[in-house]
Amino acid sequence: MKDTIKRYITFIVGLLFFGVGIAFGYKSLLGSDPMGVFVGGLANVIKLEVWLANIVVGLVEIAIGFVLERKNVTLATLIGLTCGSFAINLGMTIIPDSNVLFIRIIYMCLAVLSYTFGIAVQQYANCGLSNLDCLIFGLKRLFRVNEYYRIRWAVDAFFLIGGFLLGGVINVGSALFIFFSGILIQFFKKQLDKTGIL
Numbered sequence: 001m002k003d004t005i006k007r008y009i010t011f012i013v014g015l016l017f018f019g020v021g022i023a024f025g026y027k028s029l030l031g032s033d034p035m036g037v038f039v040g041g042l043a044n045v046i047k048l049e050v051w052l053a054n055i056v057v058g059l060v061e062i063a064i065g066f067v068l069e070r071k072n073v074t075l076a077t078l079i080g081l082t083c084g085s086f087a088i089n090l091g092m093t094i095i096p097d098s099n100v101l102f103i104r105i106i107y108m109c110l111a112v113l114s115y116t117f118g119i120a121v122q123q124y125a126n127c128g129l130s131n132l133d134c135l136i137f138g139l140k141r142l143f144r145v146n147e148y149y150r151i152r153w154a155v156d157a158f159f160l161i162g163g164f165l166l167g168g169v170i171n172v173g174s175a176l177f178i179f180f181s182g183i184l185i186q187f188f189k190k191q192l193d194k195t196g197i198l
Contacts, residue, residue: 007127007198011076012083014121018130019087020095021115026088027095028107031173033115033181034159035132041166051085058084058131065134069141074128081131108173112180119181120188124198148189149182156181 025032032040035057043053058081066073098104122130129137132155140151156178164170 007125011122011125011127014118015083016087017114018118020091021111022088023091024107024111028104030108031171033177034156037163037168038159041163041168044167061131061135065138068138072129072134072137076128116184117188119185123189124192148186152182
């Protein structure tokens with residue numbers, strides 16, 4: 001029981017890093033992660049608040065992930081879907097706006113680092129996956145691909161293109177998220193595995 005609690009706390013810490021990373025991306029005004037582009041575009045088309053569109057997309061990802069590999073969908077997955085939105089809102093509240101390009105570039109770098117580290121921590125907790133990772137790991141198994149980043153790139157590209165077609169906003173930061181997310185998540189996860197904390 002103590003180990004399970006420790007894993008869930010670790011998962012929630014990962015969610016905080018993840019959410020603050022997304023908030024840094026929004027505050028940078030240089031582009032958001034690909035799913036953020038998709039959710040933003042979808043929210044515009046179906047006339048929903050962004051947080052509600054995020055939950056709709058998350059539920060679809062969970063459903064597909066459940067069909068592909070149900071063991072990845074746990075209580076942590078549902079916690080992630082709701083707490084992720086809280087973490088984003090927390091970040092949006094505490095990170096100050098800036099019109100200074102240098103500060104916005106720093107925000108973008110922090111966005112990618114915090115976002116990818118947060119996802120790696122969630123995976124390291126090994127108590128379930130986020131809604132997006134349920135989809136990615138299900139596809140990874142379906143297509144028998146060993147490297148996480150390859151499927152991550154494909155899914156990110158799908159969300160980015162789909163989001164753009166729905167009217168979502170793409171900028172240089174969106175490309176940085178696509179290029180670095182899979183590689184950095186895999187890198188951070190390997191480093192966390194070496195720590196033996198869990």
